[in-house]
Structure formats: C-alpha cells, structure tokens
Amino acid sequence: MALAGSMSAGISAMKAHMDALTTVGNNVANVNTYGYKPGRVTFKESIYSTQAAGSNGTETLGGTNPRQTGYGCSVGTIDLDMSTVNMESTGNARDAGIQGDGFFLLGDKNGVGLGPYTGLMLSKVGDFRVDANGYITDGYGNIVYGFATCNAEKDAAGTVTKKGEAGPSGEAISTQLVPLRLPLAAKEADKPTGAKVGDAIFPGAKANDKNVYGDYEGNPPISYNSLSIGADGKITCNNDKTGDPVVVGYIALATVTNPSGLTHTEGPYYKAMEGCGDMSVFAPNGSLAGQYLNNAEGTDKATMETMLGEGGPALLPGFLEASGTDLASEFSNMIIYQRGYQANTRIVTVTDTMLEELVNMKR
Structure with missing residues (x-):
C-alpha cells in the first residue's frame, strides 16, 4: 500500500535523525574533554522499489526511464574528525x-x-x-x-x-x-x-x-x-x-x-x-x-x-x-536535525490522516 510506504519512509528518517541528534549531543557533552574527537553523521537513501524498469526504446518508440519509489533514509556514516585542534x-x-x-x-x-x-x-x-x-x-x-x-x-x-x-x-x-x-x-x-x-x-x-x-x-x-x-x-x-x-x-x-x-x-x-x-x-x-x-x-x-x-x-x-567540538557547528546541526525530525513527523501524521479517511470511506 502506497500510504504504508510513506509512513515507513517517515519513520526511518525519524530514526536516522535521532541517531544524528545523539551524535550531536555526545559532541556537545564533550566540549571540555581533552583530546575528544567529534563525530559527524552523513545520511544515505534507503531501499527502492522498482515499479517499471527503464528501456532503450525500439525501432519506432523512444526509451523510457525506470520508475522507482524510495522508502526513506538511514545513517550512512559516523566519521571521526581527527584533525589537530588547539x-x-x-x-x-x-x-x-x-x-x-x-x-x-x-x-x-x-x-x-x-x-x-x-x-x-x-x-x-x-x-x-x-x-x-x-x-x-x-x-x-x-x-x-x-x-x-x-x-x-x-x-x-x-x-x-x-x-x-x-x-x-x-x-x-x-x-x-x-x-x-x-x-x-x-x-x-x-x-x-x-x-x-x-x-x-x-x-x-x-x-x-x-x-x-x-x-x-x-x-x-x-x-x-x-x-x-x-x-x-x-x-x-x-x-x-x-x-x-x-x-x-x-x-x-x-x-x-x-x-x-x-x-x-x-x-x-x-x-x-x-x-x-x-x-x-x-x-x-x-x-x-x-x-x-x-x-x-x-x-x-x-x-x-x-x-x-x-x-x-x-x-x-x-x-x-583541547576538545575538537565546535559549538557553533554543533548548534547549527542540532537545529537542522531537529527540523528534519519535525518534518518527518508531519509525514507520519499526514499519512495517518489519509489512512483514517480511507477507513471512513464506507460510512
């Protein structure tokens, strides 16, 4: 069901953004920890469902692109910033x-x-x-x-x-x-x-x-x-x-x-x-x-x-x-991840509303 897919995408993104916020929280917590090396999160796209494959075309028709639906994102990497600091x-x-x-x-x-x-x-x-x-x-x-x-x-x-x-x-x-x-x-x-x-x-x-x-x-x-x-x-x-x-x-x-x-x-x-x-x-x-x-x-x-x-x-x-934590960057990332999490909660609530409408169609 398409609506279930949109909810799964929103939930997976919420989990990924929570992991990112956990990393930010750890960086901020160690702002005064000697020798601390901060982590950095990158996201990656999740799996795709192929509805139709692409084609190169025929003698009479042109080619078509594949049709694929994505199902959210996940944490791609959590890297350590090993650069020398003050x-x-x-x-x-x-x-x-x-x-x-x-x-x-x-x-x-x-x-x-x-x-x-x-x-x-x-x-x-x-x-x-x-x-x-x-x-x-x-x-x-x-x-x-x-x-x-x-x-x-x-x-x-x-x-x-x-x-x-x-x-x-x-x-x-x-x-x-x-x-x-x-x-x-x-x-x-x-x-x-x-x-x-x-x-x-x-x-x-x-x-x-x-x-x-x-x-x-x-x-x-x-x-x-x-x-x-x-x-x-x-x-x-x-x-x-x-x-x-x-x-x-x-x-x-x-x-x-x-x-x-x-x-x-x-x-x-x-x-x-x-x-x-x-x-x-x-x-x-x-x-x-x-x-x-x-x-x-x-x-x-x-x-x-x-x-x-x-x-x-x-x-x-x-x-x-000194600690490698840059508070300005961490607070900026905190806002970005918070808004990303908030946006994905809207996907879940909107999908829930649409499912409710679907269930009520018989009335």
Whole structure:
C-alpha cells in the first residue's frame, strides 16, 4: 500500500535523525574533554522499489526511464574528525600535547611482541604521572610505552658497542618498544659491582627482547625530582640520592594510514583494528631517526622497520590537546536535525490522516 510506504519512509528518517541528534549531543557533552574527537553523521537513501524498469526504446518508440519509489533514509556514516585542534596550557611539566598527527601508545606491564602492536591502545591525551612502582602512566593508570634508557657497553671513545645486561656501566637508548619505568635504585645488599647505594640501575636490552632488570627486579625505583618531558619525547629527572641527571627514555608515538578508521573503545582510547590501515611507531620530532626498531642490526634494511626521520610531530610540554567540538557547528546541526525530525513527523501524521479517511470511506 502506497500510504504504508510513506509512513515507513517517515519513520526511518525519524530514526536516522535521532541517531544524528545523539551524535550531536555526545559532541556537545564533550566540549571540555581533552583530546575528544567529534563525530559527524552523513545520511544515505534507503531501499527502492522498482515499479517499471527503464528501456532503450525500439525501432519506432523512444526509451523510457525506470520508475522507482524510495522508502526513506538511514545513517550512512559516523566519521571521526581527527584533525589537530588547539592546545590548552596546563602549566604541568608532565603533560604533553602532540603537535600534528600521532597518538600515544598505552598498555599494561606485559609488553608487546614483535607484531603490529595491535594490543596497545592509542590516545591523544598526554596527562602523565609516575606511580608507586616507578611506571610512567596516564590518568587512568595505563602505562606509557616508549624507548627506554638501557645498560650499554662503550669503547674508549664513548661509542656504544653493545646494549647488554642490566647494570650501571653505561647508558644508551633501546629501540625496543616497552612500558616506560624509572630506573631501579641500587641497594646496599643488592647492587651491581661498582655501584653506590641509590645509583640508577638501567635495564638490559638485546635485539628482539623486552627490557629486563634481571637480578635487580626486586629493587625499588629511584627517588627523583624535577621530572619533565621534552619536545622530543625525552623524559628526564634528577636522582634524589646522588643528584645525577637521569634520562628515563623517550615516549613513543604512532600513526595509522586512516586515523578516522580507528575503533573508539572507551574514554580517550582507540584500537588499531580493521579499517585503520598500517601502524607506524616512532619517536617524536625525529629524535631517534636512523635507528632500527627492536635494536635490529645488520645491512638488510628491506626487512627492518626504521624510526621516522626528521620532521615528525613534536610534543608540546605543559599542554594538552583541547576538545575538537565546535559549538557553533554543533548548534547549527542540532537545529537542522531537529527540523528534519519535525518534518518527518508531519509525514507520519499526514499519512495517518489519509489512512483514517480511507477507513471512513464506507460510512
């Protein structure tokens, strides 16, 4: 029945406009949420009923166009606007915003394998702190991933020759992606040869192996002060016991081929699932340019992943990325969707009136 079709079209459009208003409501609700990326709704036409097919005509008659009746609309896409927005100053040296494309990588203490790092979460919110066990975490307790300072052997010229077992002999940056943590403190009863009480013990790092502390895993983290994050992602602090400066490591960033294809989970977190393309991991501002991930060595460059070169996004210390919600646009969309919903309610009420007239014809 034609009247039933018009009512179905109106109802489907009302549902679509309600979904659009829900998206607008979520955008407005998160107008002050750091790192929030707003959604944008597009509509698509619904199914069509073909009453007569088109023809190319005959030797004597011209062609005709198809006759089709549509049955409303539905939500086509709900896209995330991943464009970079303004930064807001917080005055906290442990906060960091990303100047450009990129996401922080966060996870648990178990580390990652050598795959595409799909087990880690991505976030735009860089509100970092240090927990009781020395791990660098965000406000929700998830651990920040990056490239840690590790123990190394150096030659007489000070050149790193090997990234070895845990100990205090020297320091180098490991390019194994690991949970970032303060180095451990040497204890009187449990310290490497030549170390003083309170000295920083750095983890060992080998190619294709997670950073470990070996026999010193039970030691507490160093006591520290003046911890800060640089534009290149470098985390530094001072050792309270010795007064020595300490480089904890570098925060890692990641990019994906299609940022709008990331799957939003909860809070500020995204997952790199199907639809987002390939993920690349690097240090901010090209700070580890030319080095290979996972401490890989050799000349077969075709099989190795490299860090991003010069020109990558830098961090902005003391800032957090503001919400991407544009209130002017959202209020305009709210009016448009409201009027669209209102217009489609008229389709339903008019169709109902016509059906009433049809039912009353026999009287």
